[in-house]
Amino acid sequence: MALVSAMALTGRTLPVVHRCLRASGAIIPGSQLISNFRCFSYNMAVPDAKTGLLFRQMFDRDTCTYTYLLGDRETAEAVLIDPVIELAARDVALLNQLNLSLKYVVNTHMHADHITGSGLLKLLVPGCQSMIAEASNADADIKLKAGDIVRFGQQELQVRSTPGHTSGCVTYVMHEHSLAFTGDALLIGGCGRTDFQEGCSETLYKSVHTQIFTLPQHYALYPAHDYQGLTVTSVEEEKKHNPRLGRSLKEFVQIMEDLKMPYPRKIDASLPANKVCGLYNLPDDLAAILKDAS
Numbered sequence: 001m002a003l004v005s006a007m008a009l010t011g012r013t014l015p016v017v018h019r020c021l022r023a024s025g026a027i028i029p030g031s032q033l034i035s036n037f038r039c040f041s042y043n044m045a046v047p048d049a050k051t052g053l054l055f056r057q058m059f060d061r062d063t064c065t066y067t068y069l070l071g072d073r074e075t076a077e078a079v080l081i082d083p084v085i086e087l088a089a090r091d092v093a094l095l096n097q098l099n100l101s102l103k104y105v106v107n108t109h110m111h112a113d114h115i116t117g118s119g120l121l122k123l124l125v126p127g128c129q130s131m132i133a134e135a136s137n138a139d140a141d142i143k144l145k146a147g148d149i150v151r152f153g154q155q156e157l158q159v160r161s162t163p164g165h166t167s168g169c170v171t172y173v174m175h176e177h178s179l180a181f182t183g184d185a186l187l188i189g190g191c192g193r194t195d196f197q198e199g200c201s202e203t204l205y206k207s208v209h210t211q212i213f214t215l216p217q218h219y220a221l222y223p224a225h226d227y228q229g230l231t232v233t234s235v236e237e238e239k240k241h242n243p244r245l246g247r248s249l250k251e252f253v254q255i256m257e258d259l260k261m262p263y264p265r266k267i268d269a270s271l272p273a274n275k276v277c278g279l280y281n282l283p284d285d286l287a288a289i290l291k292d293a294s
């Protein structure tokens with residue numbers, strides 16, 4: 001359960017936040033108590049207060065997507081990585097509760113299983129800017145390239161290009177805190193599928209082996225999804241135990257070919273919407289929220 005302080009929300013965003021939360025299945029009685037129906041957030045053991053980084057991992061139960069909130073304790077500037085449109089209100093509520101100011105909404109790639117919260121968050125938090133890799137061919141205020149640094153306060157995210165699941169996939173590395181956000185390139189004990197968008201197994205294998213497995217062993221890795229209830233892994237664990245990526249390239253390609261997974265339920269709505277920050281042809285409940293916010 002999360003207790004949202006209504007006082008912390010601005011008059012403008014509060015009604016929109018309420019509608020978003022209703023649409024996402026959260027219950028809002030007068031007390032502002034939000035049920036744990038679809039989402040949760042909690043403190044991670046690392047990094048701690050001493051590092052100057054405020055870190056929250058949040059989960060969308062519908063699509064098993066992780067959204068990460070990173071805040072610089074010194075300046076209160078913050079970024080969100082991979083927000084989900086139905087949970088934009090949860091993210092705004094948490095930002096307000098923690099007295100953080102959202103600077104960037106950052107995407108690891110153009111998602112196929114859910115609609116990004118980037119566009120809606122830009123409306124709810126005027127002044128924040130969206131980011132995605134240039135290679136994704138999606139719209140955003142800032143298009144990222146390998147080697148770019150995303151700065152918020154005293155914190156830095158290094159952009160590493162990790163294509164293969166899609167051609168615009170990137171991994172964000174925080175060297176100062178020994179951790180990385182791998183998007184769908186590397187999942188815990190798995191990896192992103194390579195059978196649609198511009199998926200390519202050989203490319204994904206090379207990306208992970210050259211850009212992620214070359215990080216120091218102790219770096220913590222945070223994926224964009226987990227379907228087993230796991231939250232975090234490390235370079236060392238994945239190099240030792242990943243049942244797909246720990247094999248030879250030839251074996252990996254065969255494993256990926258044999259997956260034969262059904263397409264994500266929301267792929268038809270997600271891909272066209274995510275090309276334009278999530279603001280296209282939305283279902284009625286989300287379109288109504290958008291109308292309120294604009």
Ligand SMILES: N[C@@H](CCC(=O)N[C@@H](CSS)C(=O)NCC(=O)O)C(=O)O
Nearest residue numbers: 063112113184190191192193263264265
């Ligand atoms: N059942 C889910 C979609 C599951 C899925 O396809 N996940 C993707 C990442 S989101 S495009 C994936 O790459 N999975 C790899 C794996 O091994 O699970 C839904 O319908 O949303």
